[in-house]
Amino acid sequence: MLGFMNEKKRILSGMQPTGRLHLGNYAGALVNWIDLQHRYESYHCIVDWHSLTITYDETERIAGDTIEMVVDWLAAGLEPDRATIFVQSLVPEHAELHLLLSMLITLGRLERNPTFKEKVKDLDLRGEVSYGHLGYPVLQAADILMYRAHAVPVGEDQIPHIELTRELARKFNTTYGEVFPEPETLLTPFARIPGPDGRKMSKSLGNAILMSDTPEDIFGVVRTAITDEKKIHKDDPGRPEVCNVFAWHQTFSPGRIEQIATECRDGTRGCVQCKKEASEAIAGHFAEFRERRAGLEIDTDRIVDVIREGSRRAREFAAETMAQVRDAMKLFRLEL
C-alpha cells in the first residue's frame, strides 16, 4: 500500500473546524477531495489554528466542531486508509516551520496580499488586525510545505496564497538548499451553491443548508429561496440563470437541467413545484450520506481513532521534513 502511495503526487488541503458542513463546503471542496484521494497521496488537515483568526475567544467549540466535521468527511466518502486526516494543532511542527518561514517574507508583501485585504474588509477588522491575520498565509504555506506537497486543490480565490507559498519555497531553497517542491495550483471545478438569499452559503449568515439536514429541514430552507423576481405567476416566462433554485438544480438534478430551464422559460413550470423538486433532489442526493452519518455519529471513539492515527502519520512526515529543514539551515542539532 505505502509503496503504491509513494508513486503518487502529494496534495494538501485544509478546512477550518466549523462543525457540520453545508452544501457550499461540499460542492466547493469535499466532493473534489473524495475524487482526488484515488489519484493523489492526500493529506487533509483540520486547520484549528487558522480558525483562531476568527474565533480566538470561542475555543471551547473547536474540539466538538472538529469531530462533527470529520463525521461529515467520512460519511461523504473520504477514506482514512487512503487519505491522511489530521488536526493541525496535533502536529506542532507546523508552528515551528511557520516561524522559520516568517523570516523569509516582508511585511509589505503580506500587506499587499489580496486575500488579506479581503479579510480585513469581510470581517470589518480595521484597527483590529492581529499578527495572526497578517501571518495567516505564512502558516498556510507551512501547512503545505510541511508535506512537501506537489499540488494544492483550491478554488480561484486561493490562488494568491499558493503563489505566496511558492515564493516562500523558492526563497527557502535558494537561501538554504533544496528541501521543498514548489506546489502547483490544482484548480478544481466546483459548482456555485448560493444560499436561498443569493449570498454565499454560510452558517454565520444563517442561509445554509447542511448536508445532514433532514428532508423537512431542507424543504424549509428551499421554500424561502429567492427565484426570478419577474416570474410572479406560473405561466410567466422565467430566467433560470438568475434563480437560486436553478443553481441548486444544476448540481443536484443532473440530466434534467435542460428540461427545467426550458419549462421555466416557456412558463410551463411554476416556482412552487420547482422548489419542491429541488428540495427532493438535494434530500435524495444526501440520503445515503445521512444513513452513514447516523452510524458514525454514535461512534465517537472511531472518529477520535481516525484523527489520532492520521495525526500520528502526519507528525511522522512532519518530523522528517523538519529534520531536513534544520539540516539545510545548519541549526544546532543535539539529541536531548
Ligand code: SF4
Ligand atoms: S421555475 Fe424554477 S428555475 Fe424558473 S424561476 Fe421558478 S424556481 Fe427558478
